[in-house]
Amino acid sequence: MNAVVGRGKYIKAAMNGGNIMQPITEHKGCRASAKTGRASCGSQASQGDLPIGIWEKVKNHPCYSEDAHHHYARMHVAVAPACNIQCNYCNRKYDCANESRPGVVSEKLTPEQAARKVIAVATTIPQMTVLGIAGPGDALANPAKTFKTFELVSQAAPDIKLCLSTNGLALPDYVDTIVRAKIDHVTITINMVDPEIGAKIYPWIFFNHKRYAGIEAARILTHRQLQGLEMLSERGILCKINSVMIPNINDDHLVEVNKAVTSRGAFLHNIMPLISAPEHGTAFGLNGQRGPTAQELKALQDACEGQISIMRHCRQCRADAVGLLGEDRSAEFTNDQVMKMDVQYDLAVRKAYQETVENERRSKVAAGQRELPEVSGEMAAITLLVAVATKGSGLINEHFGHAKEFQVYELSTSGAKFVGLRRVEGYCQGGYGEEDRLSAIMRDIRDCHAVFVAKIGGCPKSSLIKAGIEPVDQFAHEFIEKSAIAWFRSYLDKVKRGEIQHVQRGEPACRLGNRISAA
Ligand code: CLF
Numbered sequence: 001m002n003a004v005v006g007r008g009k010y011i012k013a014a015m016n017g018g019n020i021m022q023p024i025t026e027h028k029g030c031r032a033s034a035k036t037g038r039a040s041c042g043s044q045a046s047q048g049d050l051p052i053g054i055w056e057k058v059k060n061h062p063c064y065s066e067d068a069h070h071h072y073a074r075m076h077v078a079v080a081p082a083c084n085i086q087c088n089y090c091n092r093k094y095d096c097a098n099e100s101r102p103g104v105v106s107e108k109l110t111p112e113q114a115a116r117k118v119i120a121v122a123t124t125i126p127q128m129t130v131l132g133i134a135g136p137g138d139a140l141a142n143p144a145k146t147f148k149t150f151e152l153v154s155q156a157a158p159d160i161k162l163c164l165s166t167n168g169l170a171l172p173d174y175v176d177t178i179v180r181a182k183i184d185h186v187t188i189t190i191n192m193v194d195p196e197i198g199a200k201i202y203p204w205i206f207f208n209h210k211r212y213a214g215i216e217a218a219r220i221l222t223h224r225q226l227q228g229l230e231m232l233s234e235r236g237i238l239c240k241i242n243s244v245m246i247p248n249i250n251d252d253h254l255v256e257v258n259k260a261v262t263s264r265g266a267f268l269h270n271i272m273p274l275i276s277a278p279e280h281g282t283a284f285g286l287n288g289q290r291g292p293t294a295q296e297l298k299a300l301q302d303a304c305e306g307q308i309s310i311m312r313h314c315r316q317c318r319a320d321a322v323g324l325l326g327e328d329r330s331a332e333f334t335n336d337q338v339m340k341m342d343v344q345y346d347l348a349v350r351k352a353y354q355e356t357v358e359n360e361r362r363s364k365v366a367a368g369q370r371e372l373p374e375v376s377g378e379m380a381a382i383t384l385l386v387a388v389a390t391k392g393s394g395l396i397n398e399h400f401g402h403a404k405e406f407q408v409y410e411l412s413t414s415g416a417k418f419v420g421l422r423r424v425e426g427y428c429q430g431g432y433g434e435e436d437r438l439s440a441i442m443r444d445i446r447d448c449h450a451v452f453v454a455k456i457g458g459c460p461k462s463s464l465i466k467a468g469i470e471p472v473d474q475f476a477h478e479f480i481e482k483s484a485i486a487w488f489r490s491y492l493d494k495v496k497r498g499e500i501q502h503v504q505r506g507e508p509a510c511r512l513g514n515r516i517s518a519a
């Protein structure tokens with residue numbers, strides 16, 4: 001199928017709830033902007049060139065909109081324990097509060113318990129806008145519990161968006177049910193479209209009452225995944241594709257996967273690093289399969305960006321995660337605690353709170369736009385990366401030593417663009433700094449020219465300067481984009497005046513990066 005025509009058709013369906021077809025020329029919101037070459041949807045702070053129907057679906061979904069993730073929260077309810085396939089990167093753990101990765105939960109819930117928990121969270125965290133069912137197994141391998149939960153929540157809290165995550169094996173059988181349940185967003189994890197590669201990722205699947213293994217299993221799985229994606233796209237459901245990047249197994253191949261899902265109407269592609277450690281007990285963890293470096297991941301994400309947006313802010317959440325992406329408030333909402341809470345769903349209070357959030361977003365966008373004309377048109381060839389320590393709300397509001405992650409922005413004369421996350425172990429150990437951790441952080445952000453922080457101690461500051469990374473604390477508690485653009489403007493001024501020489505940082509990130517830059 002022609003990718004562009006096919007995709008236009010699918011998006012028209014999304015705009016109209018799948019019922020009425022609109023002219024094909026209407027859709028241009030999900031491709032790269034002709035002016036900047038950057039894909040626009042799934043990332044921006046304003047409607048931009050997105051059709052209104054799509055914008056309404058993504059504007060406060062923290063996974064489908066990068067900007068929304070600074071302001072809006074999601075929650076997962078762990079009602080789906082069983083799975084119908086085995087992935088070599090999966091080991092589901094129950095009663096585990098210590099690990100933060102997919103498949104891990106503290107407690108499994110019934111649909112009734114889950115619905116009560118959703119109302120409790122929605123009352124306590126009014127910016128929680130999305131309920132996702134993402135395991136700990138597969139949502140569609142547990143269809144009765146999954147759809148009962150969605151039904152109860154949509155009756156009690158109709159403003160909450162419903163989101164479902166699946167491996168796709170059972171998906172073609174549930175498309176009608178998904179449409180009837182008014183689920184707007186579906187994530188399908190697709191790691192391959194080549195069964196030979198699939199056989200290295202999936203030891204077996206269970207399909208039509210039979211277990212399949214090897215290439216035959218992978219062939220059935222890829223067929224069902226792509227079929228399900230096409231069916232959902234035609235019915236107007238926004239589909240995000242999650243892919244796990246597994247070095248030397250599917251890393252190069254994910255470019256093919258990106259093309260295959262784009263041509264079938266996917267809205268967003270989330271390429272995530274393999275999480276692999278022996279203590280997780282997964283097949284990959286036990287056989288020493290490594291995950292990609294941050295730089296390898298970025299090179300692959302860059303290579304795939306174009307027709308559809310690439311999600312770069314995924315936190316690879318637990319199946320019972322609660323809160324903003326990157327924070328985990330699930331411990332506040334155990335079943336025992338929820339049963340004791342006075343849960344009163346108040347739509348008006350939620351709406352008022354969200355209007356405050358929208359005002360904050362608008363101020364942030366306006367502040368960034370005011371800085372932009374000062375840099376546009378000058379020295380367009382210079383682009384660089386900066387790392388930011390933030391706790392959310394789009395602000396530089398975290399101390400260097402407390403940061404568990406740095407958000408990375410690419411600065412150019414077009415502005416500041418979020419391009420990824422670098423997860424780190426906090427440097428500060430309560431009164432003293434851990435030298436090994438500082439070295440690891442500097443390795444992780446070695447391709448950045450500067451690191452923006454709310455505060456930083458003298459010791460890490462001088463180590464960063466020695467490594468050629470400028471610590472910037474003059475914008476503490478200010479908006480990220482506005483501050484980054486202002487800093488970039490002064491950087492360009494210094495280059496123009498000959499006070500500093502611009503040096504491209506970083507290194508060829510991976511085999512893929514090398515090949516692409518050579519092409
Ligand atoms: Fe949850 Fe997933 Fe819906 Fe988001 S998570 S079901 S789309 S509401 Fe989001 Fe978490 Fe990444 Fe998933 S950050 S793991 S992409």
Ligand code: SF4
Binds near residue numbers: 083090135136137167
């Ligand atoms: Fe685990 Fe999900 Fe794979 Fe099932 S589909 S084995 S729950 S990662």
